[in-house]
Amino acid sequence: MYALNDNGQQYHVELSKGDVGRYVILPGDPGRVERIAKFLDNPRRVACHREYVTYTGSLDGVPVSVTSTGIGGPSTAIAVEELIAVGADTFVRIGTAGMVQDYFDLNDCIIATGSVRDEGTTRQYIPLSYPAVAHYDVVDALRRAAKRCGKTAHVGIVQSKDAFYGEAEPESMPNEPVLRYQWDAWKRGGVLASEMESAALFVVSSIRRVRAGCILNNRGDMDETIRVAVEAVRDLIAADRKEEN
Numbered sequence: 599m600y601a602l603n604d605n606g607q608q609y610h611v612e613l614s615k616g617d618v619g620r621y622v623i624l625p626g627d628p629g630r631v632e633r634i635a636k637f638l639d640n641p642r643r644v645a646c647h648r649e650y651v652t653y654t655g656s657l658d659g660v661p662v663s664v665t666s667t668g669i670g671g672p673s674t675a676i677a678v679e680e681l682i683a684v685g686a687d688t689f690v691r692i693g694t695a696g697m698v699q700d701y702f703d704l705n706d707c708i709i710a711t712g713s714v715r716d717e718g719t720t721r722q723y724i725p726l727s728y729p730a731v732a733h734y735d736v737v738d739a740l741r742r743a744a745k746r747c748g749k750t751a752h753v754g755i756v757q758s759k760d761a762f763y764g765e766a767e768p769e770s771m772p773n774e775p776v777l778r779y780q781w782d783a784w785k786r787g788g789v790l791a792s793e794m795e796s797a798a799l800f801v802v803s804s805i806r807r808v809r810a811g812c813i814l815n816n817r818g819d820m821d822e823t824i825r826v827a828v829e830a831v832r833d834l835i836a837a838d839r840k841e842e843n
């Protein structure tokens with residue numbers, strides 16, 4: 599099912615079984631991987647190919663990895679598929695986002711419970727009536743971790759799109775009336791923020807029966823958001839350990 603390169607590694611992420619833990623933190627930006635990896639014990643770079651940079655370290659003695667997804671659904675779906683193929687089963691995306699609602703403080707973070715599938719990748723997996731939802735375990739772990747870290751978190755639906763400039767500069771698009779109409783609909787519907795990867799992450803994860811969640815940041819301190827995500831992974835590790843024993 600999965601494509602391998604000449605070294606027997608996953609074709610795009612260049613990883614093999616044993617290179618990553620079951621818990622993987624997923625930033626979009628490859629430049630954010632090392633910054634997140636510094637929160638792990640003994641992090642080391644295990645792969646770097648295209649937009650996919652991977653570090654593996656540990657938390658509480660359990661292997662945890664960080665892999666960048668690149669921008670958008672296509673590269674995210676590939677990362678998630680290939681990470682699952684080498685043993686990952688729990689994902690936490692850490693990303694930046696534009697705020698749809700205007701009542702947030704710029705320091706607040708967003709925890710996604712689901713995503714509007716306003717992108718093309720997941721339509722190639724399953725009809726649009728299938729929801730893009732985060733896994734309850736990960737949402738709950740993120741929510742509790744934010745509280746412990748003293749970070750205000752808004753929990754709810756986000757939007758995943760393909761065209762960054764459709765959000766950033768709709769006036770430059772022939773499709774401007776539709777973009778504005780839709781943005782207004784998301785706002786009235788309570789959508790919290792707009793980004794580009796969570797729908798692909800949630801749909802692929804649901805279909806493959808693994809767990810995924812997502813925490814987003816606007817202009818706030820990224821290290822604070824990373825700390826929340828790392829705390830949430832610690833919680834998941836502890837809860838999984840308890841369940842296994």
Ligand SMILES: O=P(O)(O)O[C@H]1O[C@H](CO)[C@@H](O)[C@H]1O
Nearest residue numbers: 625626627669693694793794
């Ligand atoms: O900060 P990351 O994780 O890359 O996420 C957001 O930033 C990029 C756009 O600038 C898109 O990938 C969007 O989803």
Ligand SMILES: O=c1cc[nH]c(=O)[nH]1
Nearest residue numbers: 694695696792793794
């Ligand atoms: O406004 C923004 C900021 C980050 N990412 C987005 O998709 N939109």
